[in-house]
Amino acid sequence: MKIILATDSFKGCMTSEEIENAICSLSSGKIEFHKIPMSDGGEGMLETFIAAMNGEIVETTVHDPLMRPITAKYGITTDGTAIIETAKACGLTLMSPEERNPMTATTYGVGELIIHALHSGCRNFIIGLGGSGTSDSGTGMLKAILENYPSEKDIKNVIEKEMSHCRFTLASDVRNPLYGANGAAYTFAPQKGATREIVIELDKRARKFAEKSAVIMGKDTSNFPGAGAAGGLGYAFLQYFNATFQSGADLLLDLTNFEGLLDGADLVITGEGHADNQTLMGKLPERVLRRTLTHNIPVWLIAGRASHCEELRSAGFTEVFSITPDCMPTEEAVKPENARANIRKWVETYLSKPVV
Structure with missing residues (x-):
């Protein structure tokens, strides 16, 4: 299985590269990952x-x-x-x-x-x-x-x-x-x-x-x-x-030949620290989604926290995941060690046997 990772940073918590490296290191060796560290022009x-x-x-x-x-x-x-x-x-x-x-x-x-x-x-x-x-x-x-x-x-x-x-x-x-x-x-x-x-x-x-x-x-x-x-x-x-x-995201997607990498891909995973209906107003995950939809490849959106999930799914995201437990305060969730632990739990649940 070929999966493209193109996530934004979880601002103030983990960089795009750290998030993508964590997903790869924690996942099954049966998955072929292609990492594209991303930024919209801001942090990282x-x-x-x-x-x-x-x-x-x-x-x-x-x-x-x-x-x-x-x-x-x-x-x-x-x-x-x-x-x-x-x-x-x-x-x-x-x-x-x-x-x-x-x-x-x-x-x-x-x-x-x-x-x-x-x-x-x-x-x-x-x-x-x-x-x-x-x-x-x-x-x-x-x-x-x-x-x-x-x-x-x-x-x-x-x-x-x-x-x-x-x-x-x-x-x-x-x-x-x-x-x-x-x-x-x-x-x-x-x-x-x-x-x-x-x-x-x-x-x-x-x-x-x-x-x-x-x-x-x-x-x-x-x-x-x-x-x-x-x-x-x-x-x-x-x-x-x-x-x-x-758009910083579009510029970077062009530079990395994103659409060329989509050839043969089974899944694209994008993400950001907080996903909501504002995500659909030109933010990085939305730019990734628009380019991927034309190739009929499913797109998963992961976020530290996610709201307006039905609206996000209606826009085209196949799945929307909030990796932070509801009981965890934001000040704890943004600590890198906790974010990494939450990513680990998500990977173990959803990428041990990916279903797309």
Whole structure:
């Protein structure tokens, strides 16, 4: 039996690779597994894309969201493409809960990663926008890039002279605009430590920055889908670098020749930490499902917890599994050792003699 594994991470718990390795190691040797570690552009994006593109991970010193020096990683592929997971430089997890304040947190370190990649010869960039702890509309990133060229006074000149041949692809499934009721501040800033008053101020800042940027660049991308990604970092890439968005999951599925691997497959297993009806709004398991259904291959969805299961089955998932016992609190379920134990029980129950 041939089974394709293409799961997202269980965020804050296990990476995609760890989940797939656990399933393989615990299963019967009679199963032929093909592992495709996945990411939608968020947590684990760097490692999964580098594995898919046969690249290497490099390190450099940048500043974190609070402007403290840290060592951050990014990837370079054999064709000179830079893979940047922005959370490595501006991620929420780089700050303690007490330190989180999107009024002061900056994307400066993301600009430093871009400059380092430029100096390494990269001109093509794949940028993952998940997991940020910032809401500065990318102003920090732009400041870092501008400061690398001290003879220049404005970012437009830098881009035209130094970066005109660069291509930026944004790996993200977020479709929010920069500001407004559905913008970056109102939608995401509360998760990053913002009070109601801070949210209102952040939204005003984003609007003013967009007005200024429209004059500088002669266009306005603030309402483009995805401009609000990563606290407005998506907007800065759209507005200043003519970036394009692509579903991170779709991009990775293309890079790994997913549909070619489906030839002769008996089952596809995908998953995420929490599956519900939001899964069907372009999240990674849904992208895996859509591609697999055209091949008439059953798709199982596993999740730490799952709800709206009938809706998920109606959408095409053959089976939907919640691996966490109902009696186990979430704070216990997200501990890696408990998640692995829950995966083990699921494998013993459903993959000892797979029925598809």
